[in-house]
Amino acid sequence: MQNTSYLTSEAISTFIRTALAEDVGDGDHSSLAAIPAEARNRAKLLVKGEGVLAGVELAQLIFREADASLVIDLRLTDGASVKYGDVAFTVEGPARSILTAERLVLNCMQRMSGIATHTAYLTSLLVGTKAKLLDTRKTTPNFRVCEKWAVLIGGGVNHRYGLFDMIMLKDNHVDYAGGIQAAIEATQAYLARTGRQLPIVIETRTLAEVQQVLETGNVDRIMLDNMSPELMREAVTLIDGRYPTEASGGITEQTIAAVAASGVDYISVGALTHSAGIMDLSLKAF
Template sequence: MIERKWIEQLISMALQEDLGERGDLTSSAILDGKEQGKAKIVARQEGILAGVEICRLVFNQVDSSVESQVLKNDGQFLSDGEVVLQLQGSLKSLLMAERTALNFLAHLSGIATLTHQFVEAIRGFPVKLLDTRKTTPGWRMLEKYAVKVGGGTNHRMGLYDMILIKENHIRSVGGINTAVQKCRDHLRREGITARIEIEVTSLDELKEALALTVDQIMLDNMSVSEIRQAVAVTSGRVPLEASGTITLENIREIAATGVDFISVGKITHSAPAFDFSMLVE
């Protein structure tokens, strides 16, 4: 659950970025603020909706008197031309909030839509699609929310809720064994409970990691053939996560290897914006 206070702070920063100190010069010049009207937000493509309540909050933060009616909820499939949200209130307020509201809606729906495409590509296999920490600064909670809306599963939220020993950590201390032991000692010393995952880049590293009885092993940038061998060597002893250069074109082949998880950074860092328009009626 994302705290409303945190979302409102993010919206406030976004509006300040757009309005600056002078506000909306165009709308202020054309409208005196007394004009009332209606508007609707319309989908211009097919996909999965995410962020409609946040969109509403943008309009209400600009003007609390703006009334809105949600016609589609997060997670629902949208067709081209479908109306998502109806609005009524000051036309000046509606126009001031328009771009910021659409930016939130377009970005989050874009993530949900791309996530859904990846999830559909691996349908039928007992594997989960994971996101990563490759997120827009300040937007992580929202972007990971959109991943869940699209049918994906959240990996760790940050550095604070799971140990993931990566290549640079291993190089820093001279080996996998030392890195894992140091992490276990730290958790014990601090009284912290957290899962431990190790990133490996070869079958030799995998065999070394398997001897350490960790919670999960990431197979980083391995070929499909190597992943298949890794699954055979592991034989179900530890959950395996495939990561690196995953695309819609190759994800199904990777899912067929028998891994438990596939992590894809693209669903948050490169999702195309969903096309929405606001039309004044």
């Protein structure tokens, strides 16, 4: 269910324009005041940490939106393994334009690189298993496009982008609907009534709920929520390949290998986006 349809030029351009408007307002008065209009300079994107670089392609688009005359010389690309002292790219052109775009470029790249680095690390803990690492909707409002893009760069897999592109029947949906069978049957009726074709993922909390899903059918994936690795293994055996499985709920770097060893197909980790740190980067004149 990998979905990259959100990575459209329109969505990215809208994000950049909105973010620049938030930062620039009626003008970058620091640059307008101190820097002559005709001044031309250059700067380099300096890496001051280590991990997986992300946001390079986005940075090019930000500079282009700020001033199409800026020239970027790429030294590294998205997904590159970097260390302290590496230079990702240089930018040259009107000095005011470089300074106006600087903070948005750094804010995006630092956050995206932190997410890509954490994603790559957790993915490395899954080696030897069939499990794939999924992100979630636990993202920063209005920054989801960049955070999910960073997960991809780090080697993870995107889950649904929003509420509109997948039906995920979680515990509250099941409880409000009156149980597993009622939730699935109501969902199938809704899809038939509206003519929509959406994948259905349903969350289970016990082996009894897993059994109810198997008896009801008509889903695309079974989520095993907040189960121990041992219980997940039992659930995977019970499901016996009839549906893909997804582990979720409080999975950490300490537990993810054991969860993967249970035989699940996917592991969703909200911490990829809501708790990842940043990579220290700076834009330096030279």
